[in-house]
Amino acid sequence: MFRILKKNIQVGNATASFEPHHSSASQGFLGAPEIEAAKCTGCGLCVKSCPTDALQVCDDQTKDERKLFLSYGDCIFCSLCEPICPHDAVSFLGKFELASESKEKLTLSFPFCLSECKKDPAFTSQASLPVKTLPTGSQSFSQGNFAPLLSMDEIGSRLKDKVKTLFGRSLHIREVDAGSCNGCELEITNLSNPIYDVERFGIHFVASPRHADMLLVTGPVTRQMELALVKTYAAVAAPKLVLACGSCAIGGGVFNGSYAVVGGVDRSIPVDVYLPGCPPRPEAILYGIFLALGTVASKK
Amino acid sequence: MKRVVEVLKEKFGNRIQGSHQETVRELQIKIAKEVVIPAARFLVETLEMRFLFLFGSDARNISGCFHLHYVFSYHHVDQFIILIVEVRGEDLTFPSLAPYLPQANWQEREIQDLFGLIAKGHPDPRRLVLHEDWPEGLYPFRKDFIQNKKVPRVNGEYVFDRVEGDGVFEIPVGPVHAGIIEPGHFRFSSAGESILKLEIRHFYTHKGTEKLGEGKDSSHLLCLAERISGDNSVAHATAAAQALETLCGFQIPPRAQFLRVVLLELERIYNHLADVGGVVLDVAFGFGAAQLARVKEQLMRLNERLTGSRLLRGMIVFGGVRNDISDLDKKYLIQEIGKIKVDFDQTIQILWNVSSLMDRIQKTGIIKKEIVEALGGTGPIARASGVDRDFRRDHPYAAYQELLFMVPVFREGDVESRIKVKMQEVYESFKLIYEAVTGMPEGISIVETVPLKPLRSALGYVESPRGECFHWIATDRDGRIARWKIQSPSFANWPLIEYAVLENIVPDFPVINKSMNLSYSGNDR
Numbered sequence: 001m002f003r004i005l006k007k008n009i010q011v012g013n014a015t016a017s018f019e020p021h022h023s024s025a026s027q028g029f030l031g032a033p034e035i036e037a038a039k040c041t042g043c044g045l046c047v048k049s050c051p052t053d054a055l056q057v058c059d060d061q062t063k064d065e066r067k068l069f070l071s072y073g074d075c076i077f078c079s080l081c082e083p084i085c086p087h088d089a090v091s092f093l094g095k096f097e098l099a100s101e102s103k104e105k106l107t108l109s110f111p112f113c114l115s116e117c118k119k120d121p122a123f124t125s126q127a128s129l130p131v132k133t134l135p136t137g138s139q140s141f142s143q144g145n146f147a148p149l150l151s152m153d154e155i156g157s158r159l160k161d162k163v164k165t166l167f168g169r170s171l172h173i174r175e176v177d178a179g180s181c182n183g184c185e186l187e188i189t190n191l192s193n194p195i196y197d198v199e200r201f202g203i204h205f206v207a208s209p210r211h212a213d214m215l216l217v218t219g220p221v222t223r224q225m226e227l228a229l230v231k232t233y234a235a236v237a238a239p240k241l242v243l244a245c246g247s248c249a250i251g252g253g254v255f256n257g258s259y260a261v262v263g264g265v266d267r268s269i270p271v272d273v274y275l276p277g278c279p280p281r282p283e284a285i286l287y288g289i290f291l292a293l294g295t296v297a298s299k300k
Numbered sequence: 301m302k303r304v305v306e307v308l309k310e311k312f313g314n315r316i317q318g319s320h321q322e323t324v325r326e327l328q329i330k331i332a333k334e335v336v337i338p339a340a341r342f343l344v345e346t347l348e349m350r351f352l353f354l355f356g357s358d359a360r361n362i363s364g365c366f367h368l369h370y371v372f373s374y375h376h377v378d379q380f381i382i383l384i385v386e387v388r389g390e391d392l393t394f395p396s397l398a399p400y401l402p403q404a405n406w407q408e409r410e411i412q413d414l415f416g417l418i419a420k421g422h423p424d425p426r427r428l429v430l431h432e433d434w435p436e437g438l439y440p441f442r443k444d445f446i447q448n449k450k451v452p453r454v455n456g457e458y459v460f461d462r463v464e465g466d467g468v469f470e471i472p473v474g475p476v477h478a479g480i481i482e483p484g485h486f487r488f489s490s491a492g493e494s495i496l497k498l499e500i501r502h503f504y505t506h507k508g509t510e511k512l513g514e515g516k517d518s519s520h521l522l523c524l525a526e527r528i529s530g531d532n533s534v535a536h537a538t539a540a541a542q543a544l545e546t547l548c549g550f551q552i553p554p555r556a557q558f559l560r561v562v563l564l565e566l567e568r569i570y571n572h573l574a575d576v577g578g579v580v581l582d583v584a585f586g587f588g589a590a591q592l593a594r595v596k597e598q599l600m601r602l603n604e605r606l607t608g609s610r611l612l613r614g615m616i617v618f619g620g621v622r623n624d625i626s627d628l629d630k631k632y633l634i635q636e637i638g639k640i641k642v643d644f645d646q647t648i649q650i651l652w653n654v655s656s657l658m659d660r661i662q663k664t665g666i667i668k669k670e671i672v673e674a675l676g677g678t679g680p681i682a683r684a685s686g687v688d689r690d691f692r693r694d695h696p697y698a699a700y701q702e703l704l705f706m707v708p709v710f711r712e713g714d715v716e717s718r719i720k721v722k723m724q725e726v727y728e729s730f731k732l733i734y735e736a737v738t739g740m741p742e743g744i745s746i747v748e749t750v751p752l753k754p755l756r757s758a759l760g761y762v763e764s765p766r767g768e769c770f771h772w773i774a775t776d777r778d779g780r781i782a783r784w785k786i787q788s789p790s791f792a793n794w795p796l797i798e799y800a801v802l803e804n805i806v807p808d809f810p811v812i813n814k815s816m817n818l819s820y821s822g823n824d825r
Contacts, residue, residue: 003650003653004587007587007591007646007647009596011591011594014594028605028606028607028608029604029608029609030609049519050517050524051520051524057567076523076612077609078523078583079608079614080519080614082522092608138677175480176476176483177476177480177481177482177483177820179483179504179505179506179507179821180482180505180530181527181528181529181530181821182529182530182531182821183481183527183530183531183533183611183824184530185480185481185530186530186531186574186611187479187610190593190596190600191503192593193590193594193596193597194590194594194597195594195597198596205480207478207479208478209476219505220507222504222506222507223451224431224503224504224505224506225475225483227503228476228483230477232476238591245640253527254512254524254527255507255508255509255512255527257448258447258448258507258509258512259440259445259446259447259450259451259508259511259662260506260507260508261449261507261508264718272556278527278613279530279610290654
């Protein structure tokens, strides 16, 4: 007993403060790739190195235009694109507050003049790059296999904004793993450790979807978890906030294109906030939760 | 090893169709289908080899048939023997090994589901990997199955084993669990509080990872390998990288070997610490859980400082280790490890005197040594049941041969033993990191890689925090990856839990489960 007390006193208060928009990652953290537009020539070499659909180019010969897309939703933060860039235009500076209400906002596009790009010796034509699915723009909820299990007023509910203010300072979250690699689970579990201590914000992880206001979904939604996910969603009390946590949950991540995955949470249930990261660090998850609650303003 | 082939030839004559040293440590023996069972039993029972795992591959576009690979280890001489069986033509059956070596049970069912080959005489031929809504006659691992095919859902039924009798009831749990854990289904049959039977039904997180790896280039394959089981990222990536390196027959620089040890041990420490903390949390001892969670967070921040990733991702590459460690970081690492060790030590000293914790973990969830051996259990679970096995020592890889460490073994096989093994291993890992960091040779940490050789195969293996982890990679005619087999330690260990819980009470299940800490994603892939 005394030893427990002694240890507790020795350790003191371990909890770190958390300020959205002002929190910085600890030293060394890579975070998200950032492309410096002034240095980038649009050669497209990085697209080849990208293991997912996060980096891609789209050439328009008639308009003499090339667009380079960087999608944080698909990015797994592997940093393979950094060393391959001949112009040092890609850098990793520890950016992690990336959560957003729409997928559109997660995709950056960089326009180039195609004939200018071709002057670069590192130029890579679109034809020589692996075929990827281009960002489709405003794609949000597409009704999946089990859509009939969801009632229409649930899908179309605009009640959410109002209810967000009613929640005040308390939020009950049900976590659902829809096929993740357990990296996201590890970080979500870390939210409850003394350093992040989510309960101080009134955030509580509950055991049943019936007690929950929010679903925190990870994983690319495997074929064999889809029904369980939809049933869990159906059991949550309205207005049913959904947070898609991690690259897999946003668009399938590295598992995109497999026969066994659906490829993103919004292909099965509607999503309110998309939270990039592979896995997102605990501060990034907190930021995403606050964004879903409307307690922090979204970035432009 | 030539001797083994001779002995087999003596016994099985011309049904041994050829042998070939595929890599330095792998001897492949082609053998006729009808004698594979007696041959496998002969290797295990008479030559005292260990059966590791078995898997299929579709080589119809190369040699016109399916192949089955039976992998054995011969640890006296640090060699592996792979028996290769051809399944050809109309007859897509193969004799089942499961009645003799129960550990082949899940492996053969997996081959049935994914390749459509039929294990004749299998005691339990139900679906395993693919659930009941998968249509008959579609086999995703065959080469003619298109990767991104949209497969329709059909009506089907999975029948659980039933225990019947007065007062027996069933408790279904999952796939969505009460805590923040991965999905899987557990079906308990119990009378009162005692568990009479547990049947596990997994593969909810099956993502077709092995198939996704086919045709990928090596850097992308390793990205995928890191995401087989997130908390074992380094172990899986190392095993895959080693398979690629062995396949090409090249050595990575000695410094990279030591760096890999540092990364592997850092991963082991945070995993084991989390497991100890998890068990303590599950018996509702808040102080211990909070302290260990805090120490774990310190480790994750250390990981981040050294590699840029809290899960140590992106470091293991084909050809070495991506970032070298600076002298400054070395100093910082040793200093931090020292602090964390003191902190861990203090917490453990307190924990081991708390009777409410000891009451719950002693004699709980006992796994007998015979069960571990029959089902091919591995890792800390096996070592807690008196099975003295550790690939770091028995089949050394990376720089383990040059480092000194102990392999803790306990005999009781209960939750306490498993926790003790993990705690002791944490101390060994502290030592290993210190030794590896201080004894690291100078030089480069990564070398330019070569293209993969065509039509070759190789095995990579790692003693991950959960146990033995194997990656087997084969290339096609163009030197692209044609088959990637992942044998994760969880796949070997999950069936053990059905025995660990017997005669325990239902409320102890979470503690038993946590003490084993198996990965669902690693198992389901």
